Amino acid sequence: MSTALAVHHGPFGRVTLYNLDRSMALHAHREGHLIFHVQGPEASIRIDDDIYPMFGRQAVAISPWQLHNYMSLDPGQPSLFLTLYIKPFWFLEASRQPNASLRFGRNQIEVTEPIARLVYLLASGMLEDADDSFIAGYLCELTQACFDQSWQWVADGATFTRCAPPVRDFRVRNSVKLMQNRVSERIVLDNIARDSGLSRPHFYKLFRQQIGITPNIYLNTLRMETAIDRLTTTHDPVTDIGLDLGFSSQASFTRFFIANVGIAPSDYRRVVHFTGTA
């Protein structure tokens, strides 16, 4: 079973240390996402349509709203991953790139000596409850190093991520707003389509075109975010959180959470740590 060793939340977003031994569902985040393999058997990760190996020398950078999931994990032998979810706005202050979306130039990141050192410092700092300002400092340096590298030319050629989505149709914008407002209800996507003034097929097509992912995945992300927020900022029972998000039972909520976040909701709540407003 996958387990969480440490989870830190802060102004930067969140950073987690998970032991993963099972594959996850395709999902996406609104944050910039960096994944480092710390120890254990080699795994792989799918990003959009490409599969990248995950081992010590190879990390991945995933732009906001890029679809991805962990694959080929060994059920008997977990792999330890350090995972960063960086808020684009926090990073913008340190970055020299005029792009608030934290879009990476390419997904594959070579773990150079300086990057490996930062991964080690960050992972051990999280496990030892190091000084909060150091965690934030390492996170910033690590994100900067990977971001910069993703825009550097390499001999193998660049597999660039897709371009930023074009200006969105107001009906799609409306549907996003509706989903955000109604995430705590049982959302029926057909209703969202209708209330945005679109037919069901047109809604799916336009959404996919302009946001880059399907409405279902988008909704999953919203549910995941709301679940994480309530798990970490309230004492509400896990069952209530699941029911409020439209799941019929705690078991189905837990299944959803494991498939999208990697570990169980109660596990997440147990290990989360808040890093000050550095």
Added chain:
Amino acid sequence: MSLISYVTKIHFAENLLEDAIEVELELLGLRRPLIISDNGAGRRGIVDRLLETIPRSVSALLYEIPAGRATEEACLEAATLFADWEADGVIGFGGASAINLAKAVTLCIGHSGPPHKYAGLGGRSASTRQTVPPVIAVPTIAGSCFETVSVAILSMRDGRVMSLVNPLIMPRVVICDPTLTLDLPARQTAGAGMDALTHCIETYIATAYNPPADGIARDGLRRVIAHIERAVADGSDLAARREMMAAALNGALAHQKGLGGVHAMSHALGGLAGKSLEHGAVNAVLLPLVLEFNAPAVAARYDEIKQEFGLPPRADLCEAIIRLRERIALPACLGDMGIEAGDLERAAVSAEADYSNRTNPRHAAASDYLSMLQAAL
């Protein structure tokens, strides 16, 4: 929030030092500035000129950096001096060593522990205080002196080179007076000029997106190419001195876009224990090699640089830089500057970790740097 930030106050004129120092000391309310200089005995004249400029109501203390190197020891020594003497600000007077040290000293004031505690990007600056004593930067060479940069580079005791990155250490005022460079010997003029050239080229091809910095870098490049040989041949040519100082300032202003592989290696070599290297001359040796390495990653921008050199598109840019280096009589290899084969491996590792490596257009690992350093030896 700003990604492209141009806010430093800069005075630029000939024979401006006297007026500007007096006004700025008063505006900043400084009564006891510490002057940090790396000009050495050979350039005592300009140091005396600065000391004579200090108004009667102000008392200044002079600290000459030992061997002209910005080291951790020098930083701690100057910080102790600052505290004991109850100074209220720092004037960095000289080249990059003096100005970097001035910035590093202000960060050490009021903070316990070694300077590397405050090194690093962004987040870690949260552990520093909100204000530091002000720095007035006065370059006395026309090479990049980090006068408009919120980075300070120090050689640490353990042999590493540390970049202190913190927005607090940006100098409050820069005073550029080209007459301060009239006494600079030809060799140093050539080295400083090639440093300015390197800054302009590296920032121009750096990966970050910063159009104002691109414009500034290209303008600086144009000025160096047109005036470097005149300034080296006749040090008293004030017009050439002015243009070179302008080019160096442009190089420093463009720095916020990021540097590249040449500086990653020259910072690393600068950290070698016991070696006092001419930063500009080292850059001049490395520049053609890095340009060649970067060629696959830089497409149209080399053509634009060639235009500034007055070269046709088919011409070899590296060749043109080597010819220029020969005409101003700078050494062609690192071996001529006292660097030995045994130094290279450590320098290559350190170059990979240098912050300048992150914005080099082509991803470079320690092994790439080692090959380039070996070729430069």
